[in-house]
Amino acid sequence: MTTVVKIGGARAVDPEGALADVASLVEDGEDVVLTHGGSTAVDETLEELGEEPTYVETPGGVVGRFTDERTMDVFKMVMPGKLNTDLVESLHNEGVDAVGLSGTDGKLLSGKRKSAVRVKEDGKKKIKRGDHSGKIESVNADLLETTLAGGYTPVVSVPILGKEKSGGYTAVNADADRAAAAIAGALEADLVLLTDVSGVYEDPDDEATKIESATTPAEFEGVKDAAEGFMTKKVMAAEEALAGGASSVVVADANADEPISSALAGEGTTLEPGVLADEDDAETEAAE
Numbered sequence: 001m002t003t004v005v006k007i008g009g010a011r012a013v014d015p016e017g018a019l020a021d022v023a024s025l026v027e028d029g030e031d032v033v034l035t036h037g038g039s040t041a042v043d044e045t046l047e048e049l050g051e052e053p054t055y056v057e058t059p060g061g062v063v064g065r066f067t068d069e070r071t072m073d074v075f076k077m078v079m080p081g082k083l084n085t086d087l088v089e090s091l092h093n094e095g096v097d098a099v100g101l102s103g104t105d106g107k108l109l110s111g112k113r114k115s116a117v118r119v120k121e122d123g124k125k126k127i128k129r130g131d132h133s134g135k136i137e138s139v140n141a142d143l144l145e146t147t148l149a150g151g152y153t154p155v156v157s158v159p160i161l162g163k164e165k166s167g168g169y170t171a172v173n174a175d176a177d178r179a180a181a182a183i184a185g186a187l188e189a190d191l192v193l194l195t196d197v198s199g200v201y202e203d204p205d206d207e208a209t210k211i212e213s214a215t216t217p218a219e220f221e222g223v224k225d226a227a228e229g230f231m232t233k234k235v236m237a238a239e240e241a242l243a244g245g246a247s248s249v250v251v252a253d254a255n256a257d258e259p260i261s262s263a264l265a266g267e268g269t270t271l272e273p274g275v276l277a278d279e280d281d282a283e284t285e286a287a288e
Contacts, residue, residue, distance in 0.1 A: 001247070002031040002148070002189035005260055006180035007087075009037030010230075012196035013254045015087065021260040022153065023094035031148045032260075033183060034091075034098075035156045037176035038083045039065065045074050056119040056128060062232060065133075066117070067173040072132040075173055076159060080104075084157040091153060099152045101143075103136075103160035104171050108144070109179055111137035113162030113172050134162040134172040136179060139186035156183065177237035185244020192263045193234050194254035199269030200235065202226045213270040220275035242273050 005022065007015050015036075022032050043053040051074075054066040067075060080102035091098035103109030116129040147154045158179050162172035177193060184191035200223050202209035214220045220239075227235040231251075238249040252259060252268025262268075 002033065002187045003192060003260065003264065004033045004035065004180055004184040004187065004189045004246075005192045006035045006177060006194060007037070007254060008193075008195040009040050009083075009176070010196050011040055013194070015090070015254065017257065018194055018254055018259050019087070019090050019094055021258045022091065023096050024258070025260065026096050026153055033144060033148070033154050033156060033187065033189070034087065035176060035180040035183065036083060036087060038079050038157070039176075041083055042071070042075055042078050045078050046071065049074070056117065056121075059118055059120050059125050061120075062236075063229075064175070064233075065173065066119075066128060067132045068130050069132060072159075072171070072173065076171060079159065080157045084155055087155050091155065097152045098155050099147055100155050100157070101147075102171075103156070103158050103174070103179065106140055106143045107138070107161055108140045108156065109136050109138075109158065109160035109174065109182065110140075110169075111135045111160060111162060111174070113164055113170060132162070132170070132172045134160055134174055136160055136174055136182040139182050141186040144183065144187060175233060175237070177234050178240060181237040181241035181246070181249075182244060184241045184246040184249070188245045188247060190247050190264060191238070191241045191249045192260050192268075193237065193249065193251045194259055194263070195230075195234065195251065196254065197231075198253040198256065198267070199251050200226055200231055204228050204231075211269050213266070213272070215272045215274045217275055217277040220271065223269065223271070223275075238271050239276070242271065242276055246273075248272055 084100045088098045088100040111134045159171040199210040249271045250263040250268040252263035
């Protein structure tokens with residue numbers, strides 16, 4: 001069985017424990033694909049260059065990065081450059097034969113480029129043009145499976161390969177959680193989303209309200225209702241992963257002892273494929 005792990009890019013996330021855990025799992029014969037975020041590092045680099053990162057809110061209320069051409073240049077420099085290289089270096093120091101890959105390598109992650117996005121500004125819906133982002137539509141699972149079969153551990157970073165209307169390709173930004181979800185679905189793997197909290201809380205300010213698991217559509221609705229801020233995207237990614245074929249998804253604490261192993265043992269918020277509403281059930285609910 002393969003495990004896909006996504007390490008968050010928040011300042012509060014220390015990857016050291018997760019990397020040691022990857023090494024332990026690989027030593028035990030497990031296949032692991034590591035993916036990572038890095039929006040904080042991208043923002044810090046932009047600020048060092050005297051530029052402000054731009055975030056926008058969609059009409060549905062989800063806040064995300066607007067990636068103009070300059071931001072995309074910085075993104076390519078930081079994500080598959082420094083951050084990915086640092087993780088590969090650290091894994092080698094843990095005894096893991098790691099290989100760094102970006103979504104553009106071998107069309108690992110690809111989809112259509114979105115050059116314009118719908119946003120909400122001052123209560124009004126607008127179209128903002130010049131974006132360099134895309135939604136993942138295809139995963140080259142063969143590339144990952146070949147890499148794993150050769151005894152190597154892939155470390156995957158966005159950007160992805162975006163197809164232009166002209167038929168050409170360009171590197172574009174994509175959400176790292178959803179990239180991990182797409183990979184987990186394609187490999188029918190367990191997905192562990194490591195972040196700076198221990199799961200999804202009913203009350204975001206109270207760790208005692210952590211939701212241990214969801215196995216039914218009704219329970220999953222409770223998880224979605226509880227998710228706020230950055231957690232909204234993680235729950236969205238979890239749903240996409242399960243719909244794509246992932247075996248399970250766990251949202252867990254990156255800073256815990258043996259964070260991946262403990263997450264797979266149920267320490268975070270675990271979501272099972274049963275949380276997805278059956279199409280027949282959905283039709284029945286609609287009829288009612």
